[in-house]
Each structure stands twice: as structure tokens, then as C-alpha cells.
Amino acid sequence: MVVLVSSSSFNHHHCHYHNHNAISISTMSDLRQYHSLVVRLGLSSHNPTVARLIKFAALSPSGDLSYALRLFRLLPTPDAFIYNTLFLALSSHPSPSPLSLSPSRLLSHMLHHSVSPNHFTFPPLLRASSLPFGRQLHSLIYKLGFSSDSFARNNLLCMYLECGCPYDACKVFYASLDCDIVAWTTMVTGFSKAGLIDHARALFDTMPERNLVSWNAMIAGYVQAGLFKEALDLFDQMQAQGIEINKYVGASVLSACTGLGTLEKGEFIHTQIQSKRIKLDSKLATTLIDMYCKCGCLEKAIEVFNSLPAKKLSTWNCMIGGFAIHGRGIDAIQVFKNMESQGGLPDDITFLNVLIACAHSRLVAEGKHYFDYMVQKYNMEPKMEHYGCMVDMLGRAGLLKEAKQLILEMPMEPNADILGALLGACKIHGVVDLGQEIGKRAIELDPLNSGRYVLLANLFAGAGRWDDVAEVRKLMGDRGVHKEAGHSLIEMNGVLNKFVCGGRSHPQGKEIYSMLDEMLERIKAEGYVADAGVVSHDLTKEQKVEALYYHSEKLAIAFGLIHTRAGDTIRITKNLRVCRDCHEATKFVSRVFDREIILRDRNRFHHFKRGDCSCKDYW
DNA sequence: CTAGGGTTAG
Numbered sequence: 001m002v003v004l005v006s007s008s009s010f011n012h013h014h015c016h017y018h019n020h021n022a023i024s025i026s027t028m029s030d031l032r033q034y035h036s037l038v039v040r041l042g043l044s045s046h047n048p049t050v051a052r053l054i055k056f057a058a059l060s061p062s063g064d065l066s067y068a069l070r071l072f073r074l075l076p077t078p079d080a081f082i083y084n085t086l087f088l089a090l091s092s093h094p095s096p097s098p099l100s101l102s103p104s105r106l107l108s109h110m111l112h113h114s115v116s117p118n119h120f121t122f123p124p125l126l127r128a129s130s131l132p133f134g135r136q137l138h139s140l141i142y143k144l145g146f147s148s149d150s151f152a153r154n155n156l157l158c159m160y161l162e163c164g165c166p167y168d169a170c171k172v173f174y175a176s177l178d179c180d181i182v183a184w185t186t187m188v189t190g191f192s193k194a195g196l197i198d199h200a201r202a203l204f205d206t207m208p209e210r211n212l213v214s215w216n217a218m219i220a221g222y223v224q225a226g227l228f229k230e231a232l233d234l235f236d237q238m239q240a241q242g243i244e245i246n247k248y249v250g251a252s253v254l255s256a257c258t259g260l261g262t263l264e265k266g267e268f269i270h271t272q273i274q275s276k277r278i279k280l281d282s283k284l285a286t287t288l289i290d291m292y293c294k295c296g297c298l299e300k301a302i303e304v305f306n307s308l309p310a311k312k313l314s315t316w317n318c319m320i321g322g323f324a325i326h327g328r329g330i331d332a333i334q335v336f337k338n339m340e341s342q343g344g345l346p347d348d349i350t351f352l353n354v355l356i357a358c359a360h361s362r363l364v365a366e367g368k369h370y371f372d373y374m375v376q377k378y379n380m381e382p383k384m385e386h387y388g389c390m391v392d393m394l395g396r397a398g399l400l401k402e403a404k405q406l407i408l409e410m411p412m413e414p415n416a417d418i419l420g421a422l423l424g425a426c427k428i429h430g431v432v433d434l435g436q437e438i439g440k441r442a443i444e445l446d447p448l449n450s451g452r453y454v455l456l457a458n459l460f461a462g463a464g465r466w467d468d469v470a471e472v473r474k475l476m477g478d479r480g481v482h483k484e485a486g487h488s489l490i491e492m493n494g495v496l497n498k499f500v501c502g503g504r505s506h507p508q509g510k511e512i513y514s515m516l517d518e519m520l521e522r523i524k525a526e527g528y529v530a531d532a533g534v535v536s537h538d539l540t541k542e543q544k545v546e547a548l549y550y551h552s553e554k555l556a557i558a559f560g561l562i563h564t565r566a567g568d569t570i571r572i573t574k575n576l577r578v579c580r581d582c583h584e585a586t587k588f589v590s591r592v593f594d595r596e597i598i599l600r601d602r603n604r605f606h607h608f609k610r611g612d613c614s615c616k617d618y619w
Numbered sequence: 620c621t622a623g624g625g626t627t628a629g
Contacts, residue, residue, distance in 0.1 A: 123620045254624085254625095319626090322626095392629055418629085420629050602629090603629070
């Protein structure tokens with residue numbers, strides 16, 4: 001809502017209007033009415049009057065920017081305020097603007113008509129600019145004497161950082177001796193986004209002062225870089241300094257917990273949010289729900305989800321995705337149906353998550369239904385990702401011919417991800433010929449992705465084709481591609497413990513290995529047999545079994561057993577997919593030691609209980 | 620008028 005306040009001259013010359021010194025505009029229809037009044041009163045060239053109309057039309061969510069531009073064009077001598085209003089509107093307009101007026105043309109117009117920019121002019125202009133023009137603005141700022149204006153300078157930093165020129169931002173930043181906290185924080189954020197996380201941290205450590213935004217910039221930077229542990233450590237440091245959490249920091253730290261699967265820490269943050277009475281807006285709520293989903297506590301995710309009075313698209317998507325990765329396909333579909341019945345409009349991610357849910361729960365008919373449904377009902381064009389998910393779903397269900405057929409019928413060239421999905425299916429079902437053909441194509445399309453080499457090598461290994469295994473490994477080596485190192489994380493009493501295959505560095509290493517021995521003895525007594533087939537190195541059988549016994553998840557489970565009692569839950573996060581042997585062993589452990597073991601692997605959750613896994617061995 | 624948080628297969 002905009003209040004149209006008549007100026008003193010306005011009142012003086014138009015006495016019949018004198019009693020209406022404040023007129024409100026809240027719709028475009030109001031605005032049109034007042035515009036015609038303004039015209040009738042002969043004020044269509046009166047800048048202060050028209051400026052208010054332009055401001056509403058240009059900036060109100062219910063405004064109309066093209067109407068604002070028409071008003072502007074009718075003005076013989078627009079002033080700086082009016083230009084600035086339009087710069088602001090143009091900068092917040094989605095670019096490329098459908099309007100015929102670009103910010104640079106408007107600026108030329110301004111200068112050509114000898115209207116001097118003021119300190120409100122450059123910030124919005126810079127926000128809207130990309131490089132060639134941004135540099136022109138830079139020199140204009142210096143020429144017109146705005147170089148020490150913090151708003152102009154800070155937006156200049158933003159502009160260079162967003163244009164991918166951190167070096168130019170640095171030049172401006174280090175040339176100024178009086179940078180404020182916003183400038184410092186902008187640089188921290190910019191360095192993080194440019195992948196220069198260590199530079200960001202160095203700046204953060206030398207900042208003359210910090211506020212919550214600065215702390216959050218650095219914490220969020222770590223999260224963005226996948227350095228979740230560093231994010232949590234920094235957050236702890238922040239709290240140790242007595243600085244209280246707000247919703248932004250809360251969201252960033254929750255994301256870090258999500259990345260690591262640290263439920264305890266996530267719950268701690270949730271508690272802080274509650275005790276500080278921080279309102280769960282849709283973003284924070286979604287982050288929180290995502291944390292609970294990905295830390296293995298679906299019930300709490302559902303609880304938060306149900307407590308929300310209104311759900312936004314991303315919240316629905318998050319909950320559907322949560323059910324999907326826990327293998328609860330039917331529930332995911334039910335959430336989708338609830339969303340529709342409440343008038344929610346799905347997007348491509350909604351359908352992707354529904355398809356993932358179907359793929360993980362062997363709901364092939366349902367998956368096909370929703371794949372058609374998104375086209376029929378919502379007129380959406382399935383993207384590469386949707387095809388990939390369908391290929392995965394069909395392939396995993398053993399429908400390899402159908403999966404291959406779908407790839408042939410796709411309207412786009414299949415990318416490495418699609419072929420990788422089919423390769424994965426070939427690996428599961430031991431289809432070597434097709435797998436070999438597809439795998440080679442996938443590798444050529446994306447030669448730096450180690451996963452495809454490993455899948456193909458494992459496929460050959462399963463068939464005993466050791467020469468082919470060696471060839472794939474040689475190719476990997478020649479290209480300098482390395483298999484990602486597997487690790488498992490387990491949080492215990494606020495401490496995050498990390499295990500790597502065969503690792504010996506844990507302070508409780510001795511106890512852990514002795515528990516591991518006991519664990520293996522007891523599950524062997526119950527019928528567990530090591531499945532050496534999953535180790536594709538051409539080792540002796542004994543060596544393979546050794547390698548298996550020390551997989552990181554087995555170490556993590558042994559550690560978990562030491563620190564829990566019968567009936568407790570053990571939560572583990574693994575960075576790669578769990579292997580068949582560990583999956584089998586964990587089933588035994590859950591029964592023999594009476595623990596519920598919730599294992600998050602790269603793709604999904606496995607809930608082990610009383611000797612069974614929630615995935616029903618379908619993964 | 621400048622810096623900060625959400626969903627995405629294999």
C-alpha cells in the first residue's frame with residue numbers, strides 16, 4: 001500500500017483537494033483512477049506527484065512495471081528519484097526483462113538528460129548488472145565521487161563476485177581502508193561461493209567485527225562446500241562466545257547435520273529453535289524436516305510436517321523425498337495425493353521424488369502411472385532426471401529390455417547418468433554383455449566419474465572376468481581417476497566418529513576391533529557367511545574376506561555396539577553404497593545383538609531390525 | 620538502497 005501525500009504546492013493550487021492530504025493506493029485500479037485525476041488536475045508533469053504513482057506501479061507486488069514505464073515516458077523532466085525507482089524495479093525484475101528498457105539504456109537516458117545520479121542510484125543498478133556494463137558502472141562511480149559510499153562499494157563487490165570475478169572484488173576491497181561489516185561479509189560469502197573456502201575463512205578470522213550474518217556466511221559457506229564438520233565446529237565456536245542462534249544460522253547448521261546424519265546435533269538445534277521461540281517459516285521448517293528425514297528419524301519429520309498450518313511446494317517435495325529414501329513408496333504417494341487434494345501444484349521435483357519413491361519400493365506400475373500422469377494431467381515434459389529414474393526403476397526390477405527401450409525412445413540423447421542407471425541394473429542382475437556396452441559408453445561420456453568404472457569392474461568381477469577387471473582398473477589409473485574412499489560416520493554422545501576401511505586411528509581402536517571379532521564370531525555362529533563376491537580385487541579368498549571384515553560400516557557398528565544396549569538404536573551414515581556383505585551382516589547383528597540399526601548409504605536408508613532390512617533386499 | 624536459510628535418481 002502506498003500513501004499518496006499531496007505536496008504543499010499541490011494543496012495551495014488545488015484547494016478543492018485540500019482535505020485529502022493522504023490518499024492510499026493499494027491496487028492498480030486505484031492507481032489508474034488517481035492517474036486520471038492527476039491528468040485532469042494538470043499534474044501529469046509534476047514529478048513528486050507522478051513519482052508516487054510510478055513507485056507503486058514499479059515496485060508493488062500488485063503493480064505493473066510497464067504501466068510505470070508509460071508514466072515515466074510521459075514525464076518531460078523526470079528527476080533522480082524517479083530514475084532510481086525504475087532502476088530498483090528493473091533490478092528486481094527477472095532478467096532478461098521482457099521490457100524494452102534495459103538498466104543501461106535507462107542510465108544513458110538519465111545522463112543524457114543531465115540528471116545527476118545520487119547515492120541511491122548505483123546499488124540497484126549494480127545488482128542488475130553483469131560484466132561489461134558493471135565495469136562501466138565501476139568507473140562512473142569513481143568519476144562521480146561515490147567510491148567511498150559504502151552502499152555503492154558493497155554492491156560493486158557483490159557485482160564482481162556474482163560475475164565470477166573475485167579478483168576484481170578483491171582489488172576494490174583491499175583498496176578501501178574503511179570497509180564495513182557488510183563488505184567483509186560480502187567478501188566471505190563471495191569467496192565461499194567461488195569455492196575459495198580457505199580464503200573465506202582467512203577473511204572471517206581477520207574481520208574487525210562480526211555479527212550473526214557474518215557467522216552465518218561462514219557457516220553456510222562450509223555447508224555449501226560440503227564441509228559439514230567445519231560448519232558444526234564453527235557453530236560451536238560461535239555458541240561458546242555466547243552468540244545466540246537465529247533462524248538463518250539455525251537453517252545452516254541443520255543443513256550441516258543433514259549432511260553428516262547427526263541426529264543428536266540436529267535435535268539439539270531443534271530444541272534451541274523452540275526455546276528461542278524462533279518461528280518455523282517455510283524455509284526453516286523444510287530444512288528441519290529434511291534434517292529429520294536424512295538423519296533417519298522419519299517420525300519426527302512427519303510430526304513437524306503435520307504441525308505446519310500451510311505447506312509450500314518445497315515442503316511437500318521434501319516430505320515426499322523423505323518417504324522415498326526410506327523406501328516408503330506408498331506413503332510418499334499418499335503425501336503426493338494429499339498435496340493435490342489441498343490444491344498444491346507439483347513441479348518437476350515433486351514428480352522426480354514420487355518416481356524415486358516408486359523405484360525404491362518396487363512400485364513399477366505406480367511409477368509408470370505417475371510418469372504418464374505428469375504429462376497427461378500437468379502437461380509437464382519429463383526431464384532427463386525423470387527418464388533416469390524410470391530407467392533405474394525398470395532396471396532394478398529386472399525389466400532391462402524395457403529400460404533399454406525407454407532410453408531408445410527418449411526425446412533427448414541419454415547422458416552418462418542415464419547409462420549409469422542402466423549399468424547399475426546390469427550389475428544387480430549380472431547382465432554382463434549389456435553392462436559392458438553401456439558401461440563403456442557411460443565412462444566415455446563422463447570419464448572422471450569413478451563410480452562407473454567401479455560398477456563395471458564389479459560387474460566383470462562377478463562374472464570372474466579378471467582380465468576385464470584389470471583393464472578397467474588400468475583405464476582408471478591411466479586417467480588418474482580414483483575410487484572414492486568409503487567412510488562411515490556415527491555420532492555418539494555429541495561426538496562424531498569417523499571410520500574408514502581398515503582404519504586404526506580411532507582412540508578406542510583396540511576395543512572396537514575386539515568387539516568386531518566378537519560380533520563376527522557371534523553372527524557366524526548364527527549362520528552369517530562372508531560374501532567374498534563383492535570384493536572385486538583379484539585377491540585370494542582369504543584376503544577378500546579380510547578386506548570385507550574391516551569395511552567402515554562394520555567398524556562403525558562394532559563401535560555402536562560398545563556404546564549401546566539391547567533394544568537401542570544405532571544410526572550410521574555411509575558416503576558410498578553399502579555392499580551386499582555388510583548389508584547381510586548387519587541383518588544378523590540387528591537380531592543377534594537386538595539393536596535397531598539405521599544405516600544411511602549414498603542413496604537411501606536401510607532400517608535393520610530383528611534380522612530384516614526395511615528395503616527387503618531390494619536396493 | 621548493501622551481506623544470510625529449503626526439495627533433486629543412479
